[in-house]
Amino acid sequence: MQSAPIPENEKERLISLHTLGLLDTKPEDRFDRITRTATKIFHVPISTLTLVDEKREWFKSVCGLNQKEGDRAISFCGHALLANEIFIILDTKKDGRFSDNPMVIGKPYIRFYAGVPIINADGERIGVFCIKDMKPRAFSKDDEDILMGLAAWAELEINSHNLSLALRKGWEIQAELKTQAGDLKNAKIAARNVFEDLSIEKLKMEIAKAKEEAILMSIGDGLLATDENGRIILINKTAEKLLGKKSEEVMAKVFSEVILMEDEKGVSIPMEKRPISIALAGTTTTTGPTYYDVRKDKTRYPVAMMVTPIILGGKVIGAIRVFRDITKEKEIDKTKTEFIFLASHQLKTPVTAINWLTERLLKGEINNFTAKQIEYFGDIRATNLRMTELVNALLNVSRIELIELGAFSIQPVKTNIILVIKNALHELKSSFDQNHLILKETYLPERLELLIDKQLFVVIINNLVINAIHYTPNSGTIEVACAKVDKQQEVGGQNMREAGVVISIKDTGYGIPERQQDKLFAKFFRADNAKERFPDGTGLGLYMVKSILDHSGGAIWFLSQEDKGSAFYVFLPLEGMKQRSGTSPLMMPPIGTTD
Amino acid sequence: MTEDKKVTILIVEDEEVQRKPLADQLRDEGFQVLTAQNGQEGLELALREHPDLILLDILMPILDGLAMMKKLREANAWGKKVPVILLTNLNPDEEEIMKAITRDEPAYFLVKSDITLQGVVEKIRERLAL
Numbered sequence: 195m196q197s198a199p200i201p202e203n204e205k206e207r208l209i210s211l212h213t214l215g216l217l218d219t220k221p222e223d224r225f226d227r228i229t230r231t232a233t234k235i236f237h238v239p240i241s242t243l244t245l246v247d248e249k250r251e252w253f254k255s256v257c258g259l260n261q262k263e264g265d266r267a268i269s270f271c272g273h274a275l276l277a278n279e280i281f282i283i284l285d286t287k288k289d290g291r292f293s294d295n296p297m298v299i300g301k302p303y304i305r306f307y308a309g310v311p312i313i314n315a316d317g318e319r320i321g322v323f324c325i326k327d328m329k330p331r332a333f334s335k336d337d338e339d340i341l342m343g344l345a346a347w348a349e350l351e352i353n354s355h356n357l358s359l360a361l362r363k364g365w366e367i368q369a370e371l372k373t374q375a376g377d378l379k380n381a382k383i384a385a386r387n388v389f390e391d392l393s394i395e396k397l398k399m400e401i402a403k404a405k406e407e408a409i410l411m412s413i414g415d416g417l418l419a420t421d422e423n424g425r426i427i428l429i430n431k432t433a434e435k436l437l438g439k440k441s442e443e444v445m446a447k448v449f450s451e452v453i454l455m456e457d458e459k460g461v462s463i464p465m466e467k468r469p470i471s472i473a474l475a476g477t478t479t480t481t482g483p484t485y486y487d488v489r490k491d492k493t494r495y496p497v498a499m500m501v502t503p504i505i506l507g508g509k510v511i512g513a514i515r516v517f518r519d520i521t522k523e524k525e526i527d528k529t530k531t532e533f534i535f536l537a538s539h540q541l542k543t544p545v546t547a548i549n550w551l552t553e554r555l556l557k558g559e560i561n562n563f564t565a566k567q568i569e570y571f572g573d574i575r576a577t578n579l580r581m582t583e584l585v586n587a588l589l590n591v592s593r594i595e596l597i598e599l600g601a602f603s604i605q606p607v608k609t610n611i612i613l614v615i616k617n618a619l620h621e622l623k624s625s626f627d628q629n630h631l632i633l634k635e636t637y638l639p640e641r642l643e644l645l646i647d648k649q650l651f652v653v654i655i656n657n658l659v660i661n662a663i664h665y666t667p668n669s670g671t672i673e674v675a676c677a678k679v680d681k682q683q684e685v686g687g688q689n690m691r692e693a694g695v696v697i698s699i700k701d702t703g704y705g706i707p708e709r710q711q712d713k714l715f716a717k718f719f720r721a722d723n724a725k726e727r728f729p730d731g732t733g734l735g736l737y738m739v740k741s742i743l744d745h746s747g748g749a750i751w752f753l754s755q756e757d758k759g760s761a762f763y764v765f766l767p768l769e770g771m772k773q774r775s776g777t778s779p780l781m782m783p784p785i786g787t788t789d
Numbered sequence: 790m791t792e793d794k795k796v797t798i799l800i801v802e803d804e805e806v807q808r809k810p811l812a813d814q815l816r817d818e819g820f821q822v823l824t825a826q827n828g829q830e831g832l833e834l835a836l837r838e839h840p841d842l843i844l845l846d847i848l849m850p851i852l853d854g855l856a857m858m859k860k861l862r863e864a865n866a867w868g869k870k871v872p873v874i875l876l877t878n879l880n881p882d883e884e885e886i887m888k889a890i891t892r893d894e895p896a897y898f899l900v901k902s903d904i905t906l907q908g909v910v911e912k913i914r915e916r917l918a919l
Contacts, residue, residue, distance in 0.1 A: 557814075
């Protein structure tokens with residue numbers, strides 16, 4: 195037996211066959227019609243449309259056989275595949291190539307075979323259209339023509355399948371192209387729109403940028419910006435004017451090289467203390483007039499500035515310095531300070547004299563006066579005391595303006611605060627004695643060093659203790675305590691947000707009416723029962739205390755119950771009071787005028 | 790207290806309306822009183838008479854109280870130690886005053902408008918442990 199030969203271009207043929215997409219598909223009537231016709235025309239039992247793949251002959255259409263495929267090697271079609279036009283075996287038993295073929299000596303006992311190769315659109319032989327008979331027979335030239343005609347029909351169907359595929363593919367491609375073209379067109383329109391939008395946006399942005407630049411450049415305050423290395427990237431007109439330097443002289447230069455700063459005494463501010471350095475390290479600085487900018491011509495002006503870090507994506511990428519010349523403010527401030535100084539001395543001189551003179555008049559030894567006269571002297575003295583309070587209140591109002599402006603300075607120095615508290619209490623000893631008040635002191639530990647501005651600290655303690663004295667009835671108790679506190683510790687109903695020191699002043703006094711407790715720290719506020727007990731208070735003491743603590747990083751709160759007493763708590767963080775430059779030190783309130 | 794052992798107080802005060810009741814009150818309380826109208830006069834009187842205590846105003850013509858106190862402390866051993874009570878209507882928060890207080894250590898800093906004559910007497914007695 196001769197096996198079915200393999201064509202030379204088998205690889206290309208197989209690719210072409212597989213590409214056709216007919217292998218292992220379902221039977222189709224358009225092919226079955228042809229094989230059926232063939233059996234009827236030739237009166238043969240079997241006709242197949244065979245596709246020959248690598249290993250098999252596979253029947254796209256089969257008539258008269260109950261199988262879908264066979265072994266290529268023993269197939270007749272494998273041979274017919276390579277035939278010129280037609281491959282005919284009239285009697286298989288008489289042909290050496292097939293006489294011992296299993297399909298000849300066994301089922302289905304093929305004795306006659308005629309097949310025509312099918313060539314697809316690629317020109318590859320992909321299969322065979324054939325008829326088979328169980329008995330040998332003759333095959334005329336007409337028979338050959340008819341078979342080849344049927345094969346051509348089958349070939350047409352195959353290639354039309356191929357064509358329809360190609361067409362479908364073509365349509366698909368066309369459709370896709372169309373869509374793509376449409377998309378492209380849309381994309382083009384979109385792109386044009388985007389471009390137009392971009393142009394408009396760009397224009398808008400340019401206008402906005404120009405506007406912003408104009409705004410920045412025209413700002414009334416001096417404006418200076420640096421990059422993260424402290425190099426100047428922006429300077430506005432006001433800044434140029436203030437510093438007496440042109441933009442081109444300073445741009446891209448490190449700020450400390452082109453803008454000199456010094457303190458009140460003319461000492462240069464060291465690099466690490468320059469607000470821009472501090473801003474580049476991430477902290478905002480606001481300065482009062484303790485700093486001076488040095489102009490190009492070496493003259494100087496007091497400068498108030500706010501220097502903030504420029505933060506982008508959580509990183510400091512530069513610093514902005516907004517500043518102005520505060521020469522005028524300083525002058526006004528000086529005048530005001532002078533007025534306070536003058537007022538405090540000049541207004542108080544006659545008041546003090548009247549005070550002392552009436553005290554002398556009312557003294558026991560000088561008593562040649564009638565009862566009425568003594569009464570009048572008493573009235574003069576009382577009125578004068580009222581006058582003293584008014585003068586003090588007036589001065590406090592002037593001082594309070596400094597507080598409101600936040601203009602007072604805080605200059606912390608390491609101090610044993612326990613000693614300061616003890617001294618302050620000692621100064622007030624006579625007040626305790628006069629009112630028969632018991633003072634209890636508790637200090638834990640006995641010595642506690644903290645960075646405080648001693649004067650301001652004394653203002654806080656004095657105000658709170660004097661209030662306790664004023665608003666506690668005779669034989670009451672005032673407890674002053676100072677202790678270290680831990681983070682999260684509860685003190686006076688408050689959870690500490692950080693570790694620090696708490697000074698508490700508790701009394702057994704009249705307390706603060708509940709409905710008025712929220713206004714206690716308001717300026718000029720006085721609780722109803724406080725006005726009753728001590729009519730001359732100014733309502734400024736607690737306001738001042740709170741203001742000092744707010745500005746120095748501390749806190750104040752209280753617990754109070756009417757007719758039971760009050761407890762005031764002052765918190766200072768472990769690092770002490772925050773340093774602060776200001777126009778002037780805060781004047782101490784005169785004793786006796788707190789509230 | 791016999792006449793010759795009387796405690797002497799020097800009042801240095803430019804305002805007569807204040808000096809007069811103060812001096813009278815101290816005399817009534819049994820002190821011997823010397824008075825001066827400015828720092829210059831006060832310094833000379835103090836160094837010559839060696840009073841037991843000096844009541845010193847701050848704001849005065851010619852030589853102010855702080856300057857007088859400085860000169861007094863620098864003058865001699867007695868001047869260095871004599872108790873001084875500053876009695877003024879200035880507030881002690883002025884930088885200059887704070888500096889002077891720390892340096893020259895007056896016994897007290899009293900604000901006139903807030904203290905009675907009797908209060909001043911008590912402070913003097915307290916300081917001199919009388």
